[in-house]
Amino acid sequence: MTADTTFKEFVEEKDLTFSLLDLGSPEYKSLVKTFNEVKLKLEAEEEALEYEKMRARLRLNGHSPTKSVQA
Helix, strand or coil, X not given: CCCCCCHHHHHHHCCCCHHHCXXXXXXXXXXXXXXXXXXXXXXXXXXXXXXXXXXXXXXXXXXXXXXXXXX
């Protein structure tokens, strides 16, 4: 699963048929919960990676990554 994976794709990766899911069932609710947890984790990892890239660029350019940038 990637950050761009849709819920339908997520369900199908689990070898389930999206159109056969009962929207109110415990299985559906469990899938939604798992999907949302994984998405949040992936987004947090992506943000952390971008932050580290920004810090590295600032260090390479001779700026302190802990100082705020003045406009």
